[in-house]
Amino acid sequence: MKKTLLLLFSFITVGAVAQSTDESAIKQIFDKELVDGKSYPWLEYLTTRVGSRLTGSPGAAAGVEWSRHELENVADSVWLQPVMVPHWLRGQQEVGRILNTKKSGPIDVNVCALGNSVGTGPGGVTGVILEVKNFDDLKKLGEKNIKGKIIFFNRPMDPTKVDAFEAYGGAVDQRAFGASEAAKFGAVGVVVRSMGLNQEDYPHTGALRYTPNVPKIPAIAISTKHAERLSKLIKEEKEVQFYFETHCEMLPDAPSFNVIGEIKGYEYPDEIIVVGGHLDSWDLAQGAHDDGAGCVQAMEVLRLFKIMGIKPKRTIRAVMFMNEENGLRGGLEYAKQAELKKEKHIAAIESDRGGFAPRGFSMSATEAVKTKVKSWKPLLEPYGLTDFNQESGGADIGPLAPQGVAVFEYLPDSQRYFDYHHTPEDTIDKVSKRELELGAASMTALVYLIDKYGF
Amino acid sequence: MKKTLLLLFSFITVGAVAQSTDESAIKQIFDKELVDGKSYPWLEYLTTRVGSRLTGSPGAAAGVEWSRHELENVADSVWLQPVMVPHWLRGQQEVGRILNTKKSGPIDVNVCALGNSVGTGPGGVTGVILEVKNFDDLKKLGEKNIKGKIIFFNRPMDPTKVDAFEAYGGAVDQRAFGASEAAKFGAVGVVVRSMGLNQEDYPHTGALRYTPNVPKIPAIAISTKHAERLSKLIKEEKEVQFYFETHCEMLPDAPSFNVIGEIKGYEYPDEIIVVGGHLDSWDLAQGAHDDGAGCVQAMEVLRLFKIMGIKPKRTIRAVMFMNEENGLRGGLEYAKQAELKKEKHIAAIESDRGGFAPRGFSMSATEAVKTKVKSWKPLLEPYGLTDFNQESGGADIGPLAPQGVAVFEYLPDSQRYFDYHHTPEDTIDKVSKRELELGAASMTALVYLIDKYGF
Numbered sequence: 001m002k003k004t005l006l007l008l009f010s011f012i013t014v015g016a017v018a019q020s021t022d023e024s025a026i027k028q029i030f031d032k033e034l035v036d037g038k039s040y041p042w043l044e045y046l047t048t049r050v051g052s053r054l055t056g057s058p059g060a061a062a063g064v065e066w067s068r069h070e071l072e073n074v075a076d077s078v079w080l081q082p083v084m085v086p087h088w089l090r091g092q093q094e095v096g097r098i099l100n101t102k103k104s105g106p107i108d109v110n111v112c113a114l115g116n117s118v119g120t121g122p123g124g125v126t127g128v129i130l131e132v133k134n135f136d137d138l139k140k141l142g143e144k145n146i147k148g149k150i151i152f153f154n155r156p157m158d159p160t161k162v163d164a165f166e167a168y169g170g171a172v173d174q175r176a177f178g179a180s181e182a183a184k185f186g187a188v189g190v191v192v193r194s195m196g197l198n199q200e201d202y203p204h205t206g207a208l209r210y211t212p213n214v215p216k217i218p219a220i221a222i223s224t225k226h227a228e229r230l231s232k233l234i235k236e237e238k239e240v241q242f243y244f245e246t247h248c249e250m251l252p253d254a255p256s257f258n259v260i261g262e263i264k265g266y267e268y269p270d271e272i273i274v275v276g277g278h279l280d281s282w283d284l285a286q287g288a289h290d291d292g293a294g295c296v297q298a299m300e301v302l303r304l305f306k307i308m309g310i311k312p313k314r315t316i317r318a319v320m321f322m323n324e325e326n327g328l329r330g331g332l333e334y335a336k337q338a339e340l341k342k343e344k345h346i347a348a349i350e351s352d353r354g355g356f357a358p359r360g361f362s363m364s365a366t367e368a369v370k371t372k373v374k375s376w377k378p379l380l381e382p383y384g385l386t387d388f389n390q391e392s393g394g395a396d397i398g399p400l401a402p403q404g405v406a407v408f409e410y411l412p413d414s415q416r417y418f419d420y421h422h423t424p425e426d427t428i429d430k431v432s433k434r435e436l437e438l439g440a441a442s443m444t445a446l447v448y449l450i451d452k453y454g455f
Numbered sequence: 456m457k458k459t460l461l462l463l464f465s466f467i468t469v470g471a472v473a474q475s476t477d478e479s480a481i482k483q484i485f486d487k488e489l490v491d492g493k494s495y496p497w498l499e500y501l502t503t504r505v506g507s508r509l510t511g512s513p514g515a516a517a518g519v520e521w522s523r524h525e526l527e528n529v530a531d532s533v534w535l536q537p538v539m540v541p542h543w544l545r546g547q548q549e550v551g552r553i554l555n556t557k558k559s560g561p562i563d564v565n566v567c568a569l570g571n572s573v574g575t576g577p578g579g580v581t582g583v584i585l586e587v588k589n590f591d592d593l594k595k596l597g598e599k600n601i602k603g604k605i606i607f608f609n610r611p612m613d614p615t616k617v618d619a620f621e622a623y624g625g626a627v628d629q630r631a632f633g634a635s636e637a638a639k640f641g642a643v644g645v646v647v648r649s650m651g652l653n654q655e656d657y658p659h660t661g662a663l664r665y666t667p668n669v670p671k672i673p674a675i676a677i678s679t680k681h682a683e684r685l686s687k688l689i690k691e692e693k694e695v696q697f698y699f700e701t702h703c704e705m706l707p708d709a710p711s712f713n714v715i716g717e718i719k720g721y722e723y724p725d726e727i728i729v730v731g732g733h734l735d736s737w738d739l740a741q742g743a744h745d746d747g748a749g750c751v752q753a754m755e756v757l758r759l760f761k762i763m764g765i766k767p768k769r770t771i772r773a774v775m776f777m778n779e780e781n782g783l784r785g786g787l788e789y790a791k792q793a794e795l796k797k798e799k800h801i802a803a804i805e806s807d808r809g810g811f812a813p814r815g816f817s818m819s820a821t822e823a824v825k826t827k828v829k830s831w832k833p834l835l836e837p838y839g840l841t842d843f844n845q846e847s848g849g850a851d852i853g854p855l856a857p858q859g860v861a862v863f864e865y866l867p868d869s870q871r872y873f874d875y876h877h878t879p880e881d882t883i884d885k886v887s888k889r890e891l892e893l894g895a896a897s898m899t900a901l902v903y904l905i906d907k908y909g910f
Contacts (some may be wrong), residue, residue, distance in 0.1 A: 030615065031615040034614045034615050097619070157490045159490055159889070160489050160490060162485065162489075162839070162893070164889075197889060357812075357868050357870050359839070363739060378665070380619065383617055384617070384814070384868075388840040414811050415813050415887055415890050415893070416887050419887070431655060432870055432874070434614070434619075434652060434870045434871075436872070438870070
């Protein structure tokens with residue numbers, strides 16, 4: 001009975017959309033998603049049945065197959081875009097240990113290898129550990145103090161940044177470049193405070209990038225709680241010896257895919273609007289907020305267009321990018337192919353900040369485009385989309401920007417993202433169904449307007 | 456070392472605030488709370504050590520004592536305002552059972568008595584159960600169909616309302632007045648679909664109000680999942696027999712208190728600005744979001760003024776109201792005493808929508824006051840406070856409005872509130888420390904501006 005009514009509602013919706021005002025069309029998009037959304041059951045499947053999806057892993061391959069299959073039900077055409085990806089393996093459980101303390105025996109601490117790191121192998125790395133806050137501290141200490149030691153980067157994310165991504169941006173250089181920066185001065189290993197704003201027991205993984213022609217030294221993340229403990233001990237004791245052991249390794253590049261589905265435009269089929277998220281996740285995580293949420297939201301844009309019978313003027317393309325986490329190969333390959341094929345992308349929208357409640361969209365575009373999008377604010381504000389002033393563009397779609405494509409990033413509320421980011425805590429139960437749905441509808445509404453009015 | 460630095464920072468802050476612009480003063484308030492806030496540890500204590508705080512219970516008394524004690528560290532003076540409160544007891548665990556079905560034997564369903572309800576006693580209530588969506592359905596069925604039956608109110612909260620409180624407002628009449636409305640037609644008991652937007656296993660309690668001179672019949676809430684199941688069975692079977700048993704009772708009114716702490720204003724000590732939350736919670740809940748969050752945020756307003764050395768021109772008063780949940784006696788008593796003592800309240804701000812990320816403030820005030828507050832938007836928007844267009848005023852401070860007091864309600868994001876509301880799920884682990892702190896700082900910022908500029 002209820003299903004029949006919903007079906008009836010769908011048919012009414014179909015007819016109505018064409019003539020409706022933008023306001024009512026957008027309301028219908030949100031209503032449809034909130035009543036009959038598929039983003040949450042999709043995410044439930046992706047996180048609990050497919051599971052973690054590190055680039056090159058069987059989980060990533062399963063994610064490709066799953067999203068290809070699901071997109072076939074909602075897109076006119078679906079294809080896989082080949083891309084070679086890094087293939088990093090964590091190996092067996094890491095060990096982190098404070099060896100000598102005056103007050104007690106050895107203390108095990110919660111650590112994990114950073115993505116792309118070389119492993120220590122079975123012998124581990126042992127050395128005196130020195131705490132620093134930034135790369136300037138390394139210069140001050142110099143090679144004479146650092147050589148043969150382990151460097152502990154312990155600058156916290158700044159809690160006074162109201163946008164948690166700003167706090168992340170201010171601290172993540174330690175994780176991304178700390179190993180090579182410390183290696184330049186002869187360090188033998190690196191321990192990085194986890195990128196999180198809370199006092200937590202679990203470490204946050206994440207990628208590092210080795211600088212060419214600098215020795216590759218192993219690097220681990222330590223939980224924020226244990227970073228505090230280690231820091232306290234270093235202050236109390238004269239010299240603290242630290243040991244860690246990791247078994248990660250980088251294998252040869254492996255074949256993988258971006259997964260692409262599209263609905264062809266009826267008036268300007270050559271003008272493409274991309275919506276996307278990244279399919280890969282860290283091996284430790286289900287990848288619910290990062291970035292299963294973005295994937296199912298992008299898929300939902302196509303599905304809503306289809307089930308609501310909205311025929312787009314332009315081509316709408318959903319892309320599940322591969323390898324955002326430790327290489328960005330998917331995003332780079334997508335942009336490269338777009339250029340080679342002389343495809344005309346007019347806009348790209350990415351969701352990679354979690355499945356939280358809407359706050360706005362960032363833009364990296366011409367002033368004319370920005371002005372046009374801001375003119376739509378009254379249509380979007382009733383759904384919590386009030387922030388259109390940020391200038392970011394999203395990792396995977398960023399490579400399209402140099403081709404003159406207007407790039408947008410969906411901005412959900414940022415407060416809880418780094419509680420889960422790159423950890424085993426990034427699970428489906430941390431996702432609010434309604435918040436996820438509001439994000440999917442927000443992206444669909446923006447695509448609806450861009451498609452209707454063009455740039 | 457770190458503590459010393461923080462302390463130093465505090466002293467710098469103190470001196471700076473007096474001369475600083477509003478923008479920097481508000482930034483200092485947020486910074487202080489995000490670095491050095493006490494709202495979260497306070498809430499942790501209140502929820503896990505004091506626990507549930509139903510009006511008239513030992514837990515409520517412990518809450519009074521705890522908040523009195525804590526306020527003494529941050530206020531110039533603290534006192535208890537006596538108020539007689541209803542004393543409702545749930546008694547032993549409720550039973551809800553679908554008795555006859557064609558396909559299976561009896562099915563137990565998850566239910567709980569509604570607050571203020573009479574109990575069925577040991578014999579329970581048995582009857583044919585009829586599903587309705589609203590009070591009009593009762594009229595259509597009439598006494599001939601309803602007499603001796605149990606009425607099942609099953610109109611869901613409307614998921615298309617983006618503001619979850621609007622969805623709640625559209626459904627809660629069933630819980631609040633359903634028992635008396637059904638009793639007018641001779642019903643012997645009432646089952647109400649829980650006020651929640653998700654499919655959940657646990658029922659949501661909440662208050663009912665009996666209409667004078669209508670027989671009091673017992674009422675229970677049923678979990679949304681089991682409401683769906685019951686509804687399906689009623690559609691499939693010709694006649695469904697339902698049984699429920701509750702042991703709740705209303706005892707004589709009991710003595711209790713509003714807890715009040717204030718910092719005296721140095722220039723206009725007779726002008727009072729109230730900030731408040733309600734101390735009581737449901738017996739089934741820790742009352743983390745409802746409304747431990749509002750209490751600790753109100754306490755934090757005083758604490759931030761004190762530790763930052765901000766001397767208010769006007770008197771700032773934090774009030775922990777008693778009995779919002781099932782009587783509003785505290786709010787009514789506070790307003791009554793304010794009128795008797797001819798106190799001049801210029802503004803009252805309540806937080807009772809959970810400890811979620813800031814969205815704005817609602818206002819019920821003169822146009823002049825609203826215009827003034829809206830002129831502060833540029834100062835508050837950087838913290839997510841963008842919505843100043845709603846017209847509500849808060850349950851506990853509402854009774855002050857007829858005295859000409861401008862009343863404001865803190866509006867956090869609403870999406871997750873009804874996942875936990877009035878259930879055992881309303882626990883501290885559902886509260887994000889940063890979201891709670893941003894709310895406390897939001898309230899402090901508004902008080903800062905009202906105090907500085909007056910109305």
